[in-house]
Amino acid sequence: MSAIERSKKSTLLLIVLALSGSGAARADDLDSVAATLIERGLATHQAWELVRSLTVEAGSRFAGSSGDARGVAWAERTMRELGLENVRTEPVTVPHWIRGEAEVAILSPWAHDLVAVALGGSVGTPEAGIEAEVVQVSDLDALEALPDAAVAGKIVFFNRRMERRRDGSDYGPTVQPRGRGPSAAAKRGAVAVVIRSVGTGPHRFAHTGATRYEDGVIKIPAAALAVPDADILEAQLESDRPVRLLLRLTARRLPDAQSANVVGEVVGSERPEEIVLLAAHLDSWDVGTGAHDDGAGVAVVLQAARLVLSLPRRPRRTIRVLLTANEEFGLSGATAYGEAYAEQMGDHVLGVESDLGGGRVWRFATRVNEGALPFMRRVHALLEPLGVEWHGDAAWGGADLKPLREAKAPLADLSADATSYFDYHHTQDDTVDKIDPDDIAQHSTVYAVLAWAVADGDVEPRPAPAVPARR
Amino acid sequence: MSAIERSKKSTLLLIVLALSGSGAARADDLDSVAATLIERGLATHQAWELVRSLTVEAGSRFAGSSGDARGVAWAERTMRELGLENVRTEPVTVPHWIRGEAEVAILSPWAHDLVAVALGGSVGTPEAGIEAEVVQVSDLDALEALPDAAVAGKIVFFNRRMERRRDGSDYGPTVQPRGRGPSAAAKRGAVAVVIRSVGTGPHRFAHTGATRYEDGVIKIPAAALAVPDADILEAQLESDRPVRLLLRLTARRLPDAQSANVVGEVVGSERPEEIVLLAAHLDSWDVGTGAHDDGAGVAVVLQAARLVLSLPRRPRRTIRVLLTANEEFGLSGATAYGEAYAEQMGDHVLGVESDLGGGRVWRFATRVNEGALPFMRRVHALLEPLGVEWHGDAAWGGADLKPLREAKAPLADLSADATSYFDYHHTQDDTVDKIDPDDIAQHSTVYAVLAWAVADGDVEPRPAPAVPARR
Secondary structure, three states: OOHHHHHHHHHHHHHHHHHOOOHHHHHHHHHHHHHHHHHHHHOOOHHHHHHHHHHHHOOOOOOOOHHHHHHHHHHHHHHHHHOOEEEEEEEEEEEEEEOOOEEEEEEEOOOEEEOEEEOEOOOOOOOOOEEEEEEEEOOHHHHHHOOHHHHOOOEEEEOOOOOOOOOOOOHHHHHHHHHHHHHHHHHOOOOEEEEEOOOOOOOOOOOOOEOOOOOOOOOOOEEEEOHHHHHHHHHHHHOOOOOEEEEEEOOEEEEEEEEEEEEEEEOOOOEEEEEEEEEEEOOOOOOOOOHHHHHHHHHHHHHHHHHHHOOOOOOOEEEEEEEEOOOOOOOHHHHHHHHHOHHHHHHEEEEEEOOOOOOOEEEEEEEOOHHHHHHHHHHHHHHHHHOOEEOOOOOOOOHHHHHHHHOOOOEEEEEEOOOOHHHHOOOOOOOHHHOOHHHHHHHHHHHHHHHHHHHHOOOOOOOOOOOOOOO | OOHHHHHHHHHHHHHHHHHOOOHHHHHHHHHHHHHHHHHHHHOOOHHHHHHHHHHHHOOOOOOOOHHHHHHHHHHHHHHHHHOOEEEEEEEEEEEEEEOOOEEEEEEEOOOEEEOEEEOEOOOOOOOOOEEEEEEEEOOHHHHHHOOHHHHOOOEEEEOOOOOOOOOOOOHHHHOHHHHHHHHHHHHOOOOEEEEEOOOOOOOOOOOOOEOOOOOOOOOOOEEEEOHHHHHHHHHHHHOOOOOEEEEEEOOEEEEEEEEEEEEEEEOOOOEEEEEEEEEEEOOOOOOOOOHHHHHHHHHHHHHHHHHHHOOOOOOOEEEEEEEEOOOOOOOHHHHHHHHHOHHHHHHEEEEEEOOOOOOOEEEEEEEOOHHHHHHHHHHHHHHHHHOOEEOOOOOOOOHHHHHHHHOOOOEEEEEEOOOOHHHHOOOOOOOHHHOOHHHHHHHHHHHHHHHHHHHHOOOOOOOOOOOOOOO
């Protein structure tokens, strides 16, 4: 080959590279961009500062509350300040329930005021409260095994301790009586339900969370007891004397209210219609300030977008940040998103949610088509130095990704370390000081790397295998 | 010496030993008795079970409350069950204050409901509450340094963080604004006071505790904010916008009520009129169940007496267990004890109190006459294997030993490890699960060894050097 020929060939190569878009160059690019994201992401406490700002300015953000509205305003303003595009709020109708007061007291054998909260959605009691003897069961099966006479007219106490685990996997089994206990007990003639809080901490906070009444079954009031208070009730039951409880709740339902999903984007440079969705929920329960749940997730997805925006160029696909309304009390925002974007469900090349607190990400799972798995393993290799394990291709995606899941969109799970998450979850104690700034920096960095990799890569994760029905 | 002479001499020696009482024999005895006490004391969780029983059956025991009366009944019954002698209740008149509700909310720039409790003894607010701008100071000196115009009409926020220390020594400086802040602020024209809770924990509990109004100064209401809530108030003040607060307290004073000290004894075999006093307070604040403060101390001194009673013989001097009424809200029981036993103050050969929670004892100090120090160092040598350091002869004795201190009675400090004590102190979260059964076993064992050693020994700790006035 002559020098001229060689020169021509080089020029051609340059042209080919230029014409081919950034395909090959960008594939090589991933390692260095990931390195930049990791370096920047781990060096800053911006994610923690976002949670602090949200919780100081909006506080708790329960569906329909004034804090909910302040949260929406905060999110819209913050997205604009961070430089996201197409920032908009999308109206969502939400149920509006008021917790009111919870008074739970042991009347005999030894009088005690117990720390308790109403379960989310519980009906109230008559003004004077409900007084009855307590019958203790470990779970729904144990309730079924009791004769009717042991339950009728009683207050059922579901007393199951939740185990502390890194993956939070004892939440699923322990939470069953919270959701289904009141209707199950009502069918047997019980007059009310109390549960040991679904939580792992030793502190005197009651953990709320939604209960679900079955249609056609009488609605009986239900409350959660703080762990030390469940211990006291348990100790009194051990005396083998009848234990009588007073339960008074002023909870009530109001007409539906208006809230909003807040959406913003990093618009893709080449395939803007293809979407990598980063989701978290903006609402929280009313009792705390919703720092871990889910201010952390909000900060994580915003910070991931900020890190991507700090790069010299945009990814080819769009990264969309979705902050949903009312996850806690009925997935209103997720449902509204599914309806509003029904036509676009097929455009989601990946959905990932952050809703397990502000801990470090320690596990990565996907649900993508087989051909995309080698790319996902490559992304995992980038995350491994951050302490992230590979967990296979059976991701669930999270509650708010329901419409994507139903549409068989590709999903990922980036699991936060949940060892201490259920100490704070759904309690008054869920405040920003419980989040480690370095942990949430790692967490948001991992999201940024995954979002960038899929948004900028040639990978095609669609269609994903279907998700089997959960319990 | 002939065999007969030798035999005579041996017999004489035996007679001399017998006639000399148990002096020499008992001095040698101390090591083996201490070993028995330590072996038995560390092998049982009885002390923890006593706290559990008290907190399950009586619950909180605030002066004048129904729990206070249940606590007195529990103590009297338990002393009899343990085999103490001369068990009696001695009437004590106590102040009766009702906490009521505390509503503290930031109104602007960002509305927030704050977790708060009234300081003990606070006056209530008008029914609509008090609304005013907040002025933040670090301590009483910083308040004094402000111009009147910066304070008049404001709510003063005392914002000093308490440091975690094993000896709890940051409590003294941090608690000053709780006691003296309201009157100091009122003198400058403030309308109310809030303080950052005097506590070391990160959880969302407000720490109560007594405040003291000066005579002749207008009484303004005062509340403590939970640590995360003080953080939110601090963060809003950092915005440099005016921060307005609403404070509503329904606290009020009722007529004095009746309570009781509960006293029981292990009567000495030779000098029953000489007393080793083991003290703890039976009352607690109303917000928790008073497990660390001072159910632990109650259990420690009862368990120490039980361990001594398990020995084959009684000590020579009397060990008296004193469970006082209303330490928290004015030392009523200690004062009543000083009055009732004014003539016996000189009979106290030692006073020791347990009122720093149920942690392990790590330090031993005395206040005895110089001649008794070698014996006290010998007792320390017995305790050293349990992790107890020697801390010299400048013991203070504790709040409830005031009458002994004023009478220059010998005192000892057996300091509990207070590293986590101020996480729970004066909060709703002070429940029995926060006490480690092994720690309180060690704690009560140490008390048993000291009590036995002094009650059975020849040592004469009287008179003790005077205690210098405290700040």
